[in-house]
Amino acid sequence: MKNEKNIAILKDMAESVRTCMFTTFSAHDGFGSRPMGTAKIEDDGSLWFYTNEYSPKTKEISKDEQVLLAYSDPGKNTYLTVKGKAELVDDAVRKEAYFSPFIKTWFPDGIEDPRLILIKVTPEEAEYWDASASKIVVLFSMLKAVVTGDTPDLGKHDTIKF
Template identity: 25%
Template sequence: MADAQEIKQHFWKKLADSPFVMIGLEGDGQHSEPLTAQLDEDQVDTLFFFIGKDNRLASGGKAMVQFVAKGHDFFACLSGNARIDNDFAMIDKLWNKQVEAWFPGGKDDPNLALLRFDIDDAEMWETDMSLAGKVKMLFGGTIKSGDEGSHAKVGTTAA
């Protein structure tokens, strides 16, 4: 089983490999929506998202992000605060061809907003189940506590 430090490292690697998450504001009665996280290695505990100014997340506030790795072997739920942070230097740093496809006006598109999500805490699960555990699951056997994988509740995702 991995310790909390290893799980945090695995989280950032998995997220970089497949940066697609669900994010929603807490208490607004709206469903979460899929967005692509933009990662900046210089920003600890922070995710960025390019959104339209008319997006329901633009009002900001307490938010939750859910992540499932593409191999379905890592899961995370992140709690924090979302807010618009239109720092042009950060927009320039994170800009890429995929973002450009959504904003035809480029970095100066009048509807462009950079949403910053600051992580307060996180809960993460990694399924590093043994081969024997996978066989038990496949055929309905009993999974013991040491077979299921790793789990961590953390106050920071910094490695």
């Protein structure tokens, strides 16, 4: 039951933003991040992305499967990081099921593009901050903390495991 709750938090926060900074590691270049749109989040919490099979990130994933995804929605004051293991998947059924016209921008031949491959990220741990109360409520909490010397209540913060 706990894992279902954690997956629900992950899905809710990541689906509301859709685009994350996808960070990989290369022994030669160190950390590398790039914005990537989330194609699908499955019920088991796995996150799926489209990419070019010959991109630097696929080489990095082939050598080091650990990745970090960072989702941010400053307008709602919500933030999510996901640590997980990435793998390259060439699955025609999923390519078709998760495809959207937006992907066609990078892959004009659609799911038939020979460079098109999927990245599956299996989450291991996530950390989130959710202060989605109105900015007035957050500001009031901060001002109250200044006056009382207490710590302001800026919403929920937790680390969750999968």
